[in-house]
Amino acid sequence: xxxxxxxxxxxxxxxxxxxxxxxxxxxxxxxxxxxxxxxxxxxxxxxxxxxxxxxxxxxxxxxxxxxxxxxxxxxxxxxxxxxxxxxxxxxxxxxxxxxxxxxxxxxxxxxxxxxxxxxxxxxxxxxxxxxxxxxxxxxxxxxxxxxxxxxxxxxxxxxxxxxxxxxxxxxxxxxxxxxxxxxxxxxxxxxxxxxxxxxxxxxxxxxxxxxxxxxxxxxxxxxxxxxxxxxxxxxxxxxxxxxxxxxxxxxxxxxxxxxxxxxxxxxxxxxxxxxxxxxxxxxxxxxxxxxxxxxxxxxxxxxxxxxxxxxxxxxxxxxxxxxxxxxxxxxxxxxxxxxxxxxxxxxxxxxxxxxxxxxxxxxxxxxxxxxxxxxxxxxxxxxxxxxxxxxxxxxxxxxxxxxxxxxxxxxx
Amino acid sequence: xxxxxxxxxxxxxxxxxxxxxxxxxxxxxxxxxxxxxxxxxxxxxxxxxxxxxxxxxxxxxxxxxxxxxxxxxxxxxxxxxxxxxxxxxxxxxxxxxxxxxxxxxxxxxxxxxxxxxxxxxxxxxxxxxxxxxxxxxxxxxxxxxxxxxxxxxxxxxxxxxxxxxxxxxxxxxxxxxxxxxxxxxxxxxxxxxxxxxxxxxxxxxxxxxxxxxxxxxxxxxxxxxxxxxxxxxxxxxxxxxxxxxxxxxxxxxxxxxxxxxxxxxxxxxxxxxxxxxxxxxxxxxxxxxxxxxxxxxxxxxxxxxxxxxxxxxxxxxxxxxxxxxxxxxxxxxxxxxxxxxxxxxxxxxxxxxxxxxxxxxxxxxxx
Numbered sequence: 001x002x003x004x005x006x007x008x009x010x011x012x013x014x015x016x017x018x019x020x021x022x023x024x025x026x027x028x029x030x031x032x033x034x035x036x037x038x039x040x041x042x043x044x045x046x047x048x049x050x051x052x053x054x055x056x057x058x059x060x061x062x063x064x065x066x067x068x069x070x071x072x073x074x075x076x077x078x079x080x081x082x083x084x085x086x087x088x089x090x091x092x093x094x095x096x097x098x099x100x101x102x103x104x105x106x107x108x109x110x111x112x113x114x115x116x117x118x119x120x121x122x123x124x125x126x127x128x129x130x131x132x133x134x135x136x137x138x139x140x141x142x143x144x145x146x147x148x149x150x151x152x153x154x155x156x157x158x159x160x161x162x163x164x165x166x167x168x169x170x171x172x173x174x175x176x177x178x179x180x181x182x183x184x185x186x187x188x189x190x191x192x193x194x195x196x197x198x199x200x201x202x203x204x205x206x207x208x209x210x211x212x213x214x215x216x217x218x219x220x221x222x223x224x225x226x227x228x229x230x231x232x233x234x235x236x237x238x239x240x241x242x243x244x245x246x247x248x249x250x251x252x253x254x255x256x257x258x259x260x261x262x263x264x265x266x267x268x269x270x271x272x273x274x275x276x277x278x279x280x281x282x283x284x285x286x287x288x289x290x291x292x293x294x295x296x297x298x299x300x301x302x303x304x305x306x307x308x309x310x311x312x313x314x315x316x317x318x319x320x321x322x323x324x325x326x327x328x329x330x331x332x333x334x335x336x337x338x339x340x341x342x343x344x345x346x347x348x349x350x351x352x353x354x355x356x357x358x359x360x361x362x363x364x365x366x367x368x369x370x371x372x373x374x375x376x377x378x379x380x381x382x383x384x385x386x387x388x389x390x391x392x393x394x395x396x397x398x399x400x401x402x403x404x405x406x407x408x409x410x411x412x
Numbered sequence: 413x414x415x416x417x418x419x420x421x422x423x424x425x426x427x428x429x430x431x432x433x434x435x436x437x438x439x440x441x442x443x444x445x446x447x448x449x450x451x452x453x454x455x456x457x458x459x460x461x462x463x464x465x466x467x468x469x470x471x472x473x474x475x476x477x478x479x480x481x482x483x484x485x486x487x488x489x490x491x492x493x494x495x496x497x498x499x500x501x502x503x504x505x506x507x508x509x510x511x512x513x514x515x516x517x518x519x520x521x522x523x524x525x526x527x528x529x530x531x532x533x534x535x536x537x538x539x540x541x542x543x544x545x546x547x548x549x550x551x552x553x554x555x556x557x558x559x560x561x562x563x564x565x566x567x568x569x570x571x572x573x574x575x576x577x578x579x580x581x582x583x584x585x586x587x588x589x590x591x592x593x594x595x596x597x598x599x600x601x602x603x604x605x606x607x608x609x610x611x612x613x614x615x616x617x618x619x620x621x622x623x624x625x626x627x628x629x630x631x632x633x634x635x636x637x638x639x640x641x642x643x644x645x646x647x648x649x650x651x652x653x654x655x656x657x658x659x660x661x662x663x664x665x666x667x668x669x670x671x672x673x674x675x676x677x678x679x680x681x682x683x684x685x686x687x688x689x690x691x692x693x694x695x696x697x698x699x700x701x702x703x704x705x706x707x708x709x710x711x712x713x714x715x716x717x718x719x720x721x722x723x724x725x726x727x728x729x730x731x732x733x734x735x736x737x738x739x740x741x742x743x744x745x746x747x748x749x750x751x752x753x754x755x756x757x758x759x760x761x762x763x764x765x766x767x768x769x770x771x772x773x774x775x776x777x778x779x
Contacts, residue, residue, distance in 0.1 A: 123753050125753055126749065128489075133698075133745045133749075136745075147735065285559060295549070375563045376563055378559075379559045379563035382557075383559075385552070386553060386556045386557065389548045389553065390542055
């Protein structure tokens, strides 16, 4: 047995150091390309800050999905739990301040998570049905509550809440002084790098810092504590765990409570940091994208973070100029063309066609229209999710018992 | 006797569940500071008027088609949330092509139907292929495909491309299909008033229900699907090719989903516009769960869903948000799946007892 096949081996932060060189190379190439095509805001400071704001809710949903699935339960209700988080976060937030909003949003998400546990664990209802219906319930409940709580309030309406206060922001000292001149000087590549660092480390919301901190916390709890070991054991072999007096239902309740709480926090993030009020439909499928990051991230928190960054980046494209989105298409087209040529040299003609035709179409599109319609940008994260799931390396290993209800005596 | 008791249990489950959901809703109404029983009475009185019932029937037709589309996937635990995208893309393509050609009446309608089904089939097949080839969860892929379909339609449905601004309204629509591509409505004798006719597409819906039952119970593919649904492992051992079957099922679900928009397109508006509702995937799933995938059960579920939504229109007058209906529907579905699961456990226990009694004397098994 080689080291690479031991579950959990790739969950140490160290393995990320390898790809760092690749990230730097990719960044340099993209930076040069955007310079050549005169796209101003691919790596602008504001754009990077926006990416961070769009990544955080997806990351939280991804961590929520991770907790649930590691315990053996798929949480398709994440979207609904996020919706509950947005509503209760805004409702408490506009009246009693951000602290109350945070508490209410997380509590609402946790409550939904526990209902999912009641249905899926205690009653053994199909996990997908339970989750999907909880999404519907959250939509109905929040609309109904809005009509009571927001419609008659000044600044609110039947679909929006009054303005919600924001969390304070923090900056890493000295970064502004050191790097702002580099950013303004427009040095190729280096200027973009400075903008990235500035966007990531200055004027960052306290809540964003908390979200980022939750990644190592999740890793530590799930892989370095007794509770985490039990949660993962229950997700792999519930009957084995049960025979050792580790009751699967207890740990699945705990995991789903945390999962719902994280989704609720994602909702709070949406109403406070990412915007400044509750708006119906605000979650826009981010709970489902979070589920996808877990598949992309092979059920480990570090890769989930990388996946969230990819989806957050595409989600933030809607804040950018159309030319900039075109640059990304050109980049994807060039990568696809390179893969096609490599496949051709390897004698794999089917591979050449499979990658070459879409790549050629993308490049031709950019050549002709030079911009991407905003309607297409709106589904960029969803399309990216599909493409990533379709083409990502499929050496994945989900928790063995995920999706399987556990009933003592039922399992063979 | 046991069979009768078992049947009684299966029928009692939805009744109990709906009662529970109704109780929850009444509590919510009471919390909203209205008289719950009076509101419920108003809603029932409104919903049971003949004119409303015709409208309910018309509303139930697309729900039924969505329900059958969902039921097809349910047999293999494929949750086709993509019904939304499949039907809207299908109806959109059918509306564009239907308005562009002129053909004799039956052929014209047939063309529209075939286009809608083909587009739904193809869009669902994408999710099916992703599932079979790459193991992508169908719920996730179909939700993403819905977003892509919405974006594509939003882009194409603009006056600069395939649509036009409807005169005197905000609705943007495709061109109108000529009358040879319309289907007539059936007037109900004794019911007066605007819109008091049942959409002619109801016959197609009935045919789909019968076809669904026949394929499932009288064909090889249907047998394979049912075998696969009952025990995937046993079916695989018996030589059923699971991936092929999953792809086929998903595509069939999409083809039926393609029909969902046609009652409105062929029988009412004759053009595709922004007013084609979204969210029908959840309706379809709920209705299929309610009807336990049986064509008659799904019909009952679709009618019940349409009835609840239609009679809820009275709620606005009572000063209650109509969205309370969504809560009622969600709680109903949750209560019903819980009830079905409890029934399954009770029956399993009864069977174990029966087996224990039958063999008990010989082997001394106690359960």
